[in-house]
Amino acid sequence: MFANKTRSLLGAGKNLRKLIAIPNSRSDPTNPEPSSEPRVKEWAERLGALGKDTRLPRSVQAIYMRPLRRKAEYGLPVCDLQLRSYTVENVEFFADFAVRAAYYLNLPVSGPVPLPRIVERWTVPRSNFVHKKSQENFERITLRRLVQIKDGNPKAVQAWLAFLRKHAFYGVGMKANIWEHDSLDVGKSMDESLPEIEKTLGSHLAQFGQRKDNSIEQKMFDTLDNDRFAERKNL
Template structure:
């Protein structure tokens, strides 16, 4: 009896890094579940959107960020009608439709610097046809209000410095200058 060789046995084994591309992205567990970033991805093309969601989740894993998603959000459907021609041919019209698909990826318990690095990495390697919008939350220690009160005079001085450059409320000098100009000999000779 002859031993049959199946096609799977002859196939060359792929490296583990390549094999992992065919699996779901790895994920970290959140300790406290405090949201630090909501990333909304938008696209007209579903395959591009799914690919970039997978890419973003893998990047979050390697930056030690607990990522949750990609949650499908309601699609946005836009429709409009345009006349094909003008004047008496107005009844011949054409309809157009554009559907925007959206996904949400949420980062919980992420360090603010790691989240900023993750967002910069995604922006640097942005995929064509994908729009991104991120809401980022940063948390401070207790007593931040007292610290803001201490910084208030310095901030007020900086604001006053900028505001005096506007000069809208200081019209006295301008009015006097215009009157002097109108009463001058040179203006009377040219106007008269």
């Protein structure tokens, strides 16, 4: 009975293979061998598939696209923002965030430009005395990116930096160099604002200067014979 059942199962399997007719990709050169790895869809295909089912706002769609930029008219540098981090993902993410924030503040931006890495190494002995040759090496690599603002309003630049400080990303340090430009008649404007500065700083500047009793010219011995030094002489 067992042998008859196995023969019937094998016969059914052969009949199924004939009906299905599975093509052999190795023997047929016209059919290339399908890759086992899944194909990664492009962002345009993903957004198109999402747009058919749901309606995404433009602010959400902009996340998956390149950041928009303003075009500089004169190309005059106003601010250099340097970002530092120990991981590539953090510094690249925050650099992209800074570029997008500059666009909505109407600031022409260039970058992020990768700067040379800072490599620091230390050698520490694990033990002392006869085991002094057993040492351990440590290395720390600092990654840097440069984001430059051109032809920007100083108030808008200050607002941009304050916005980045408020939404600072963990593991990313910031260092900004700001240049402020003024007209050629800056000397006249400073002379006009001098009386107002003297009024505001008059109470503070009154505490600086020489003592009135030291304004009289005296000899060295006259100064030593003064009452101020009489008590010190007896010590």
